[in-house]
Amino acid sequence: MLRTIAGKRYYGKEVVDQEAKQFQIIMREVTELQGSSNLNDFLPVLQWVDFQGLEKRMVILKKKMDMFFQNLVDEHKRMRSSASIQSVNEVTKMTLIDVMLSLQEIEPEFYTDEVIKSVILVMLLAGTETSSTTMEWALSLLLKHPETMHKAWAEINKNVGQARFLDESDLTKLNYLQNAIDETLRLFPPAPLLIPHESSEECTVSGFHVGQGTMLLVNLWTIHRDPKLWVEPERFRPERFGGVEAEGYHYQLLPCGVGRRACPGAALGRRVVGLALGALIQCFEWEKIGESEINMLEEAEIVIPRAEPLEALCKPRQTMINLLYDL
Ligand code: HEM
Structure with missing residues (x-):
């Protein structure tokens, strides 16, 4: 899925770089938190103290994910601005981020970075x-x-x-x-x-x-x-x-x-x-x-x-x- 989204491969034993490791840690935590029951939902009074500390972990994780995806989007923006117009538009090499960035150029008010990051997130959460x-x-x-x-x-x-x-x-x-x-x-x-x-x-x-x-x-x-x-x-x-x-x-x-x-x-x-x-x-x-x-x-x-x-x-x-x- 990451290859479709960003043209990268974060799995496999040959992957040893920090970026891949960071991604794997984030995804592991997402899976863990996704499946956990939050008692605060059943007993709202516990929300005052965030009884299991889940919400705090979710907020921290959300920030980490947001930063990670923003870096991916920024990296693609840099690559696009340094590449020639011809190679930027070469459809076969386009990743999903590239497609969304080219749409951003046409409709910047709709295809904001927020929207691009949300699509990445949903594809990773729901599609893997x-x-x-x-x-x-x-x-x-x-x-x-x-x-x-x-x-x-x-x-x-x-x-x-x-x-x-x-x-x-x-x-x-x-x-x-x-x-x-x-x-x-x-x-x-x-x-x-x-x-x-x-x-x-x-x-x-x-x-x-x-x-x-x-x-x-x-x-x-x-x-x-x-x-x-x-x-x-x-x-x-x-x-x-x-x-x-x-x-x-x-x-x-x-x-x-x-x-x-x-x-x-x-x-x-x-x-x-x-x-x-x-x-x-x-x-x-x-x-x-x-x-x-x-x-x-x-x-x-x-x-x-x-x-x-x-x-x-x-x-x-x-x-x-x-x-x-x-x-
Ligand atoms: C064998 C593979 C898959 C299965 C069995 C599956 C199953 C499901 C199920 C059961 C739902 C909830 C539907 C409902 O509540 O009525 C769902 C929602 C969703 N799935 Fe999948 N899915 C698969 C692959 C994917 C892939 C590859 C993607 C995206 C790249 C994806 C994206 C989504 C999204 C975005 C939703 C939420 C839709 C909404 O709430 O409107 N899924 N999926």
């Missing part, structure tokens, strides 16, 4: 954990069900082959892979309660009266495993999304919410997950470690990760070794 968590659950499920892993690989092999890496344009042909991702999102939706919604007006839903300003938490996890809606709901079966059976599924699969406040990054998320997972299957043979079953316990956080990080064995596929060498 959701996608990476889905990848980890998908790989866990495929390892648990080797026959589905094999089917996904056979599909890639048939449609992409072994002479090149799969790319974005291949994804439309990889239906089984997409179905496996949908089935992962059904069983392990990264945001199982969506984001809290609030009714702007009084309304009636399925005979229930909902007053104005009611907070609505949608239990997606239960909807996705409801036996009234799904055949064999507990079973991982990507095939359910192919063929006739899928025609009956409309509003049952909602990993990205629905309606006006649904996830605006859903298509990007699916693509990123499809590309990463597809590449991992295309290039490596995967095996679980030892005889015991893969633990599928979930951790209770805002974006639900595995309770234990997935550990697996992988070895490059013989047919892909030359390509991997050239990377």
Whole structure:
């Protein structure tokens, strides 16, 4: 996501610089605070003393983040002013910050630095954990069900082959892979309660009266495993999304919410997950470690990760070794 936003890479063992470290520390703290319950919200009297000290930490973190993102924006402004007009407008090399800065030149009152920093923030907060968590659950499920892993690989092999890496344009042909991702999102939706919604007006839903300003938490996890809606709901079966059976599924699969406040990054998320997972299957043979079953316990956080990080064995596929060498 950072590469899209700023053309930088902050992860990977080759990254040792201070900027990358600072970013990782910030993101770790964001994840930690995002998932914590603030007792002040439930017992407002505690706000007087900021009982757990969470709000103070949030204010400090907000300042740190703001400074970090401002530095990124300023750095791009400097690069743009020193580059030639021609290279500045070279669309293929543009990062998201560049695109927003070029819009700032046209509409400075709308595309302020504040707006640019907010977009960066929302993309990082909403677009990273959701996608990476889905990848980890998908790989866990495929390892648990080797026959589905094999089917996904056979599909890639048939449609992409072994002479090149799969790319974005291949994804439309990889239906089984997409179905496996949908089935992962059904069983392990990264945001199982969506984001809290609030009714702007009084309304009636399925005979229930909902007053104005009611907070609505949608239990997606239960909807996705409801036996009234799904055949064999507990079973991982990507095939359910192919063929006739899928025609009956409309509003049952909602990993990205629905309606006006649904996830605006859903298509990007699916693509990123499809590309990463597809590449991992295309290039490596995967095996679980030892005889015991893969633990599928979930951790209770805002974006639900595995309770234990997935550990697996992988070895490059013989047919892909030359390509991997050239990377
Ligand atoms: C597999 C990947 C993803 C999943 C499962 C996912 C899921 C969700 C869910 C469940 C919501 C709440 C919807 C609701 O409450 O009705 C949401 C909101 C949102 N997502 Fe995603 N998301 C993913 C990827 C992304 C990406 C890649 C981005 C941006 C780069 C993104 C940006 C957002 C934003 C900005 C919101 C808030 C929308 C609003 O409140 O109007 N998401 N996402």
